Amino acid sequence: MENQKFTIGIDIGGTNTVSGIVTDDGECVGQTQFLTQECRTIEDFRKKLVSTITQLCLNQKSYGRLAGIGIAAPAARFREGIIQSPANLKWDSVNIVSILQQDFDVPIIVVNDSKAAAVGEKKYGKAKGMSDFIVVTLGTGMGAGIFTGGKLLEGAHDMAGELGHVIVEENGRMCGCRRRGCIETYVSANGIRRTVFELLSLRTEESELRTISYQDLTSEKVHELAKKGDHIALEVLDRTGAYLGAMLANVAVSFDPEAIILTGGVVHSGNFLIDPTIESFNKHLLAQHRAKIPVIASIFRDGEGAIVGVCSLLEGMPNELEQPSSTKRQERVTSTFS
Amino acid sequence: MENQKFTIGIDIGGTNTVSGIVTDDGECVGQTQFLTQECRTIEDFRKKLVSTITQLCLNQKSYGRLAGIGIAAPAARFREGIIQSPANLKWDSVNIVSILQQDFDVPIIVVNDSKAAAVGEKKYGKAKGMSDFIVVTLGTGMGAGIFTGGKLLEGAHDMAGELGHVIVEENGRMCGCRRRGCIETYVSANGIRRTVFELLSLRTEESELRTISYQDLTSEKVHELAKKGDHIALEVLDRTGAYLGAMLANVAVSFDPEAIILTGGVVHSGNFLIDPTIESFNKHLLAQHRAKIPVIASIFRDGEGAIVGVCSLLEGMPNELEQPSSTKRQERVTSTFS
Numbered sequence: 149m150e151n152q153k154f155t156i157g158i159d160i161g162g163t164n165t166v167s168g169i170v171t172d173d174g175e176c177v178g179q180t181q182f183l184t185q186e187c188r189t190i191e192d193f194r195k196k197l198v199s200t201i202t203q204l205c206l207n208q209k210s211y212g213r214l215a216g217i218g219i220a221a222p223a224a225r226f227r228e229g230i231i232q233s234p235a236n237l238k239w240d241s242v243n244i245v246s247i248l249q250q251d252f253d254v255p256i257i258v259v260n261d262s263k264a265a266a267v268g269e270k271k272y273g274k275a276k277g278m279s280d281f282i283v284v285t286l287g288t289g290m291g292a293g294i295f296t297g298g299k300l301l302e303g304a305h306d307m308a309g310e311l312g313h314v315i316v317e318e319n320g321r322m323c324g325c326r327r328r329g330c331i332e333t334y335v336s337a338n339g340i341r342r343t344v345f346e347l348l349s350l351r352t353e354e355s356e357l358r359t360i361s362y363q364d365l366t367s368e369k370v371h372e373l374a375k376k377g378d379h380i381a382l383e384v385l386d387r388t389g390a391y392l393g394a395m396l397a398n399v400a401v402s403f404d405p406e407a408i409i410l411t412g413g414v415v416h417s418g419n420f421l422i423d424p425t426i427e428s429f430n431k432h433l434l435a436q437h438r439a440k441i442p443v444i445a446s447i448f449r450d451g452e453g454a455i456v457g458v459c460s461l462l463e464g465m466p467n468e469l470e471q472p473s474s475t476k477r478q479e480r481v482t483s484t485f486s
Numbered sequence: 487m488e489n490q491k492f493t494i495g496i497d498i499g500g501t502n503t504v505s506g507i508v509t510d511d512g513e514c515v516g517q518t519q520f521l522t523q524e525c526r527t528i529e530d531f532r533k534k535l536v537s538t539i540t541q542l543c544l545n546q547k548s549y550g551r552l553a554g555i556g557i558a559a560p561a562a563r564f565r566e567g568i569i570q571s572p573a574n575l576k577w578d579s580v581n582i583v584s585i586l587q588q589d590f591d592v593p594i595i596v597v598n599d600s601k602a603a604a605v606g607e608k609k610y611g612k613a614k615g616m617s618d619f620i621v622v623t624l625g626t627g628m629g630a631g632i633f634t635g636g637k638l639l640e641g642a643h644d645m646a647g648e649l650g651h652v653i654v655e656e657n658g659r660m661c662g663c664r665r666r667g668c669i670e671t672y673v674s675a676n677g678i679r680r681t682v683f684e685l686l687s688l689r690t691e692e693s694e695l696r697t698i699s700y701q702d703l704t705s706e707k708v709h710e711l712a713k714k715g716d717h718i719a720l721e722v723l724d725r726t727g728a729y730l731g732a733m734l735a736n737v738a739v740s741f742d743p744e745a746i747i748l749t750g751g752v753v754h755s756g757n758f759l760i761d762p763t764i765e766s767f768n769k770h771l772l773a774q775h776r777a778k779i780p781v782i783a784s785i786f787r788d789g790e791g792a793i794v795g796v797c798s799l800l801e802g803m804p805n806e807l808e809q810p811s812s813t814k815r816q817e818r819v820t821s822t823f824s
Contacts, residue, residue: 232774280642296634296646303742304618305778308634310739313772315732325772394653401648402740404641434651434663436570440643 152212155459156201159261159451160184160221162236162288163337165193166451167200169208170218170459174272176452178208190239190247198251216255218458219244220264220451222289225306229258235324236288236338259458261285262309263300265411265448266293268457273409273447280405283446283453284311284396286412289324290332290339294403312336316395335392337367337414343384344370355380371417385420392421393428393443400441401434411446411453490550493797494539497599497789498522498559500574500626501675503531504789505538507546508556508797512610514790516546528577528585536589554593556796557582558602558789560627563644567596573662574626574676597796599623600647601638603749603786604631606795611747611785618743621784621791622649622734624750627662628670628677632741650674654733673730675705675752681722682708693718709755723758730759731766731781738779739772749784749791 157176158167161184168179180200187193205214221244223234229245231237245256259267266283269275275283279298285291290312294301301308312332313325320329321342333339344357344365356373357365357380373381396408408429414421426443433441446453495514496505499522506517518538525531543552559582561572567583569575583594597605604621607613613621617636623629628650632639639646650670651663658667659680671677682695682703694711695703695718711719734746746767752759764781771779784791 278642280646296639296641297637299635301634301741304616304744305742305775307772307774308618308740308742310742310772313739314736315770318732327770327772394656398652399740401651402646402737403639404643404646404648406642432653432665434645434648434665436645437643 153215154208154212155216155218155462156204156214157218157455157459158197158201158220159264159454159458160219160231160237161261161451162222164451165197165200166455167197167204168452168455169204170456174456174460176456178204179450179452180204181450184237188238190242193239194247197248201248201252214252214254216257216459216462217248217252218264218455218462219248219256219258220261220454220458221258222261222291224258224260226257226259227306229256231258255462257458257462259461260291260293260309261451261454262291263293263302264454264457264461265446265451266295266300266457267461268448268453268455269293269409269411269446270295271460272456273453274444275407275409278406280403281407281409282309282311282399282403282405283409283411285454286336286392286410286414288337290336292399294405296403311395311399314395314398316391331391331395335388335395337412340367340370340384340388340414341365343387344380347380347384347387351380353379357381367414368417371414371420374420375418382420386424389421389424389426390428393425393430394432396425396429396443397432397434400429400437404437405441407441408443409446410443411448413450415445416449491553492546492550493554493556493800494542494552495556495793495795495797496535496539496558497602497792497796498557498569498575499599499789500560502789503535503538504793505535505542506790506793507542508794512794512798514794516542517788517790518542519788522575526576528580531577532585535586539586539590552590552592554595554797554800555586555590556602556793556800557586557594557596558599558792558796559596560599560629562596562598564595564597565644567594569596593800595796595800597799598629598631598647599789599792600629601631601640602792602796602799603784603789604633604638604795605799606786606791606793607631607747607749607784608633609798610794611791612782613745613747616744618741619745619747620647620649620737620741620743621747621749623792624674624730624748624752626675628674630737632743634741649733649737652733652736654729669729669733673726673733675750678705678708678722678726678752679703681725682718685718685722685725689718689721691717695719705752706755709752709758712758713756720758724762727759727762727764728766731763731768732770734763734767734781735770735772738767738775742775743779745779746781747784748781749786751788753783754787 166181168176262285283293292309292311315329317329321333323330504519506514600623621631630647630649632647653667655667659671661668
């Protein structure tokens with residue numbers, strides 16, 4: 149027991165923050181979550197995070213000692229340890245690593261959530277053995293983690309794979325990035341909600357969707373109504389898939405991957421979204437690519453891929469990501485927390 | 487003199503085929519070209535190519551002996567040595583390496599023209615020292631060579647970087663790939679011609695462009711008329727730049743490169759195309775990318791970048807590209823051709 153250690157992985161999403169213990173062999177246990185949205189300030193959020201981590205450690209003594217904390221977050225800048233001007237969070241740039249380092253004297257890293265999910269997918273999920281693949285995260289927003297030639301694509305400014313901000317409609321929907329027509333305004337959970345309200349304005353059909361306010365509507369609810377045969381809900385998911393599939397076909401001609409893996413809440417609500425996505429993808433694909441690039445759903449749910457992914461980077465001190473050269477994080481100090 | 491050697495590089499374009507001697511230190515001399523378009527069959531083309539290569543060798547004895555032939559071509563499949571179903575050439579798939587190997591007993595390789603241009607740009611051009619950059623080739627069609635993390639991006643099926651086939655208009659212009667709305671149908675030399683004819687149909691202004699048939703119109707002519715202040719010509723190039731810049735901004739959020747380098751005939755006809763391209767690029771860029779990703783014109787003209795690029799691969803037997811394991815090309819046989 150003395151030698152056993154565990155890490156804690158945290159996936160910060162625009163809606164939920166999911167945390168879990170990750171064991172030495174990459175399993176995620178004891179998951180717990182709270183609403184990110186309910187934290188109005190970064191100080192609220194910090195308190196919630198510290199109490200979550202502390203509670204997880206106390207509950208999970210049997211796993212040994214805490215060896216590090218991995219954070220997966222949108223707009224994360226690994227080298228600086230910050231979350232930079234996140235479009236879907238309530239606060240501005242923050243050095244999340246320094247903040248947590250005050251309470252936990254273990255190595256802490258922050259990695260872009262989609263990149264973490266891609267690492268998790270390669271190490272434990274559907275991308276095992278693949279060199280070129282793309283993991284698309286559909287949550288409150290949309291992101292991507294991309295491997296090319298066996299390596300995680302970071303880009304020249306640590307910003308590669310911001311596929312959610314590919315513009316698909318000139319002068320289209322307003323986006324959190326202050327531009328218009330980004331794909332995430334059409335296909336993320338938020339995009340689905342917007343399409344519902346667009347269709348409610350265009351159509352005259354009855355729909356239970358007419359009884360729900362914009363604020364209360366979730367993409368889960370849309371899926372639930374689609375299952376019941378609600379015409380508006382079905383058309384919303386068809387349209388969403390049509391957008392997503394067409395955009396992924398453009399990604400395919402650009403990157404030529406072995407597979408595209410979809411992850412995030414909206415992916416796991418049955419086939420109402422996946423089916424039209426694949427149909428549209430195949431329709432838009434170059435002839436030479438046909439039947440060569442599967443679009444598949446991740447085996448992970450609720451940020452688990454990102455959680456095990458970011459923790460695997462912490463463990464090995466990655467070959468996929470370069471470690472910053474002059475921070476405490478590098479020292480691999482581990483403290484006994486049990 | 488005995489020890490000196492040279493290679494021949496050939497850039498096969500939809501309109502012209504340019505050939506040149508490449509010296510040991512990567513200089514391209516004695517360039518010559520013929521019209522690809524005038525070769526109706528692959529046999530016509532082979533004859534023309536063999537006589538060109540032979541003539542180049544005879545003329546350039548002073549450079550030593552022929553050590554290899556590098557071919558840059560659209561739709562090239564390096565590993566198989568073929569040009570596969572090229573959209574802008576008059577013949578179907580052909581094993582160009584085997585065909586030339588009958589006449590020249592030296593190592594011969596065929597590499598995608600845009601990838602060759604990217605290699606040339608990294609070795610001798612504007613991408614020296616860069617790890618992440620994109621070279622966009624605007625010719626009869628449009629292609630791209632992409633470096634990520636210091637490596638040429640090949641993709642899972644040797645087809646990465648087909649950026650010309652990113653669809654930008656659902657149900658847009660018909661493309662040689664049998665789909666619709668590909669960016670190359672708007673921004674290649676051919677795309678420029680199509681935009682001229684679209685605008686001639688929409689507008690009533692006088693223009694010298696009204697005196698030229700579709701077949702006779704070149705993008706050089708459009709530039710020439712733009713210089714003279716022709717309104718239609720100017721609007722055509724503005725529109726072309728608007729399309730290209732918007733599309734390159736999407737490429738920037740996907741790949742996060744250090745720079746985007748434009749090459750090919752239409753790039754070197756003054757600033758009528760480059761300026762609106764950069765304007766549109768900056769307008770569509772994510773805030774975090776602003777002022778970080780220059781869009782620049784290559785120093786190379788007339789396929790020279792691809793010619794020196796493909797020959798540099800031949801020389802070193804590349805670390806950028808894997809060599810096929812069981813072909814004659816690998817033997818590094820050199821013959822004396824002087």
